[in-house]
Amino acid sequence: MAAIKYRLIKKDSRTNARLGILETPHGVIETPVFMPVGTQATVKAMTPEELKEIGATIILSNTYHLYLRPGHKIIEKAGGLHRFMNWDRAILTDSGGFQIFSLSSLRKIKEEGVEFRSHIDGSKHFFTPEKVIEIQNALGSDIIMSFDECAPYPADYEYVKNSMELTIKWAERGKKAHKNTEKQALFGIVQGGIYEDLRKECAQRLVEMDFPGYSIGGLSVGEPKNVMYDIVDLTTEYLPENKPRYLMGVGSPDDLIEGVIRGVDMFDCVLPTRIARNGTVFTSKGKLIVRDAPYAEDFSPLDEECDCYTCKNYSRAYIRHLFKANEILAARLATIHNLYFLIKLMERIREAIRQDRLLEFKKQFFKKYGYKEE
Numbered sequence: 001m002a003a004i005k006y007r008l009i010k011k012d013s014r015t016n017a018r019l020g021i022l023e024t025p026h027g028v029i030e031t032p033v034f035m036p037v038g039t040q041a042t043v044k045a046m047t048p049e050e051l052k053e054i055g056a057t058i059i060l061s062n063t064y065h066l067y068l069r070p071g072h073k074i075i076e077k078a079g080g081l082h083r084f085m086n087w088d089r090a091i092l093t094d095s096g097g098f099q100i101f102s103l104s105s106l107r108k109i110k111e112e113g114v115e116f117r118s119h120i121d122g123s124k125h126f127f128t129p130e131k132v133i134e135i136q137n138a139l140g141s142d143i144i145m146s147f148d149e150c151a152p153y154p155a156d157y158e159y160v161k162n163s164m165e166l167t168i169k170w171a172e173r174g175k176k177a178h179k180n181t182e183k184q185a186l187f188g189i190v191q192g193g194i195y196e197d198l199r200k201e202c203a204q205r206l207v208e209m210d211f212p213g214y215s216i217g218g219l220s221v222g223e224p225k226n227v228m229y230d231i232v233d234l235t236t237e238y239l240p241e242n243k244p245r246y247l248m249g250v251g252s253p254d255d256l257i258e259g260v261i262r263g264v265d266m267f268d269c270v271l272p273t274r275i276a277r278n279g280t281v282f283t284s285k286g287k288l289i290v291r292d293a294p295y296a297e298d299f300s301p302l303d304e305e306c307d308c309y310t311c312k313n314y315s316r317a318y319i320r321h322l323f324k325a326n327e328i329l330a331a332r333l334a335t336i337h338n339l340y341f342l343i344k345l346m347e348r349i350r351e352a353i354r355q356d357r358l359l360e361f362k363k364q365f366f367k368k369y370g371y372k373e374e
């Protein structure tokens with residue numbers, strides 16, 4: 001029995017969008033799905049009960065961070081990450097490749113693996129594809145990622161080609177090292193930068209290895225949106241229809257809709273939780289910086305159309321006051337709202353696919369939100 005089972009329920013008649021069901025050892029996930037990020041074994045400012053309340057079915061955590069602190073051995077002794085953080089629904093862990101390149105100093109990339117210094121205390125560490133699988137096996141997450149190199153943007157063809165070759169070799173080594181295939185599904189990660197031939201080759205070679213799911217990596221790293229969309233379109237063409245596709249590090253409301261239209265099933269992004277803590281929230285009429293002066297006497301909810309706990313019980317004036325007073329509750333109320341907004345958006349997208357009116361939904365959402373149509 002494989003760790004996860006993906007069922008394609010319905011394909012949109014005019015786009016590559018799909019409605020699916022992803023069964024995991026920790027519950028069923030309706031796709032397309034937005035996955036809140038919980039870097040250090042917590043989705044910042046949220047309890048697991050509140051995450052369930054807003055409809056989260058799967059959250060992310062991170063090999064790099066948890067290996068450095070508190071250490072994967074401690075989490076293993078606690079009974080695994082689900083027990084440790086009291087979250088009994090699905091968990092996906094990223095492999096740490098991206099975090100090494102974006103967080104740690106002093107990195108040396110070799111075929112064998114990557115040497116890096118901890119961003120916490122500067123201590124030296126060495127990640128190999130085998131090590132990264134061992135860590136994720138200890139964490140016990142339901143979906144785990146291969147060790148990959150996310151090439152920077154821009155990067156020249158030769159660099160990206162070598163980097164993609166390395167990612168393929170590391171995927172093979174990781175697949176060999178992964179023993180717990182019954183309980184943990186290992187995804188391959190497609191790299192290849194913005195180069196069509198490299199993306200095609202990488203996708204095809206990973207598909208030959210027959211992973212239970214595929215991530216699209218190397219994007220949302222500063223490239224123009226239309227370039228990202230084109231690469232997603234191209235890559236999903238070479239991925240099997242009956243396996244889930246996960247677009248890493250994406251995204252904002254427009255990116256989620258554009259990604260679904262191009263055949264993506266799973267998304268993660270730190271944006272909703274991060275901007276919430278800085279006082280910016282999503283609303284149906286676009287972003288709102290609630291800490292700004294105009295809201296000092298605005299007693300309406302963050303978003304008239306939202307029925308989340310925050311919008312049902314608190315005003316913009318009160319939430320602005322909390323931010324100005326640097327109160328912890330400010331981050332909590334804004335985070336609840338932002339996560340609910342994206343989880344609700346995915347629910348409305350799934351409904352639109354069911355009713356075969358996804359493009360109409362996009363048009364209406366973009367108009368109200370203030371996005372320009374492509």
Ligand SMILES: CNc1nc2c(CCNCc3ccccc3)c3nc(N)[nH]c(=O)c3cc2[nH]1
Nearest residue numbers: 039060061062094098150217218219220248249
């Ligand atoms: C923001 N743009 C972006 N993010 C990317 C990530 C990380 C995705 N987020 C995972 C996460 C998990 C827990 C805590 C925090 C983050 C990538 N991960 C991998 N492995 N490979 C990528 O190519 C890659 C590309 C990305 N672009």
